[in-house]
Amino acid sequence: MKIIDATEDEKLNQQMAEILLDGFSDTGTQAWSTMEECEKEVADSLEEKKISRIAVNDEDEVLAWTIGEEIYTNYTWELALLVVRRNVKAKGIGRKTLKDFEEQVLKRGGSVVFLGSDDENNRTSLGGIELYPNPLEHLANINNLGDHPYEFYQKCGYTITGVIPHANGFGKPDIWMTKQLLKK
Numbered sequence: 749m750k751i752i753d754a755t756e757d758e759k760l761n762q763q764m765a766e767i768l769l770d771g772f773s774d775t776g777t778q779a780w781s782t783m784e785e786c787e788k789e790v791a792d793s794l795e796e797k798k799i800s801r802i803a804v805n806d807e808d809e810v811l812a813w814t815i816g817e818e819i820y821t822n823y824t825w826e827l828a829l830l831v832v833r834r835n836v837k838a839k840g841i842g843r844k845t846l847k848d849f850e851e852q853v854l855k856r857g858g859s860v861v862f863l864g865s866d867d868e869n870n871r872t873s874l875g876g877i878e879l880y881p882n883p884l885e886h887l888a889n890i891n892n893l894g895d896h897p898y899e900f901y902q903k904c905g906y907t908i909t910g911v912i913p914h915a916n917g918f919g920k921p922d923i924w925m926t927k928q929l930l931k932k
C-alpha cells in the first residue's frame with residue numbers, strides 16, 4: 749500500500765467518492781448522502797491549500813482517504829475527513845493513513861491537528877440527551893456504546909478537548925479532539 753496526494757484522476761476520484769458515500773452511510777449523518785455531494789467533496793479536496801491523501805493498493809484500489817485544511821494559520825490543521833474502505837477496516841489502515849496525514853501537517857509547518865467527530869445516532873453516552881448545563885462532566889464520563897470512532901482517535905494519540913452539544917440537532921453532539929504534534 750502506498751499513500752499519495754490525490755490528483756485529478758477519473759478512476760481514483762470515482763473510488764474516493766464511492767468510499768465516502770459508503771463510509772458514512774451508517775453514521776446517521778445527512779452529509780455525504782448522495783454521489784453528487786461526494787463527487788463535489790472530491791473536487792473541493794483537490795484545491796491547492798488543502799491536504800488530500802489517498803492510500804492505494806497494488807491494484808489501484810483506493811483503501812482510505814484523508815482531507816485537511818489549515819484553520820489557525822501556522823499552527824492548526826483540521827482533519828476534515830478520514831475514511832477507510834469498509835472491507836479493509838480493522839487492519840491498521842486508518843492508523844497508517846492518519847499518521848501520514850500528521851506528517852503532511854508537519855511538512856506544512858503545522859503542529860496541532862483538530863477534528864470534530866459527530867455522534868448522530870447515539871453511539872456514545874453523549875448522544876440523545878441534554879448535555880447542558882455541564883457538558884464537560886458528560887465528556888469526562890464518555891462511554892462508547894456502538895463503535896464510535898473517538899476511541900480509534902484516542903488510540904492514535906488524540907485527546908477529547910471539547911463538545912458542541914446539539915451540533916447536528918437535539919442529542920447529536922460533535923465531539924472535538926486534538927493532538928499536539930510538536931511543542932511550538
Ligand SMILES: CC(C)(COP(=O)(O)OP(=O)(O)OC[C@H]1O[C@@H](n2cnc3c(N)ncnc32)[C@H](O)[C@@H]1OP(=O)(O)O)[C@@H](O)C(=O)NCCC(=O)NCCS
Pocket residue numbers: 771772830831832833836837838839840841842843844864865866895896897898899900901903
Ligand atoms: C474509524 C476508522 C477510520 C478506523 O479505521 P481502521 O482502519 O478500521 O482502524 P485501525 O485498524 O487502524 O485501528 C487502530 C486501532 O483503533 C481501534 N479502532 C478502530 N476503530 C474503532 C472504533 N470504531 N471504536 C473503537 N476502537 C476502534 C482498533 O481496534 C485498533 O486498536 P489496536 O491498535 O488496539 O488494535 C474507520 O473505521 C472508518 O473509516 N470508519 C467510517 C468513517 C468514520 O467514522 N471516520 C471517522 C469520522 S470522525
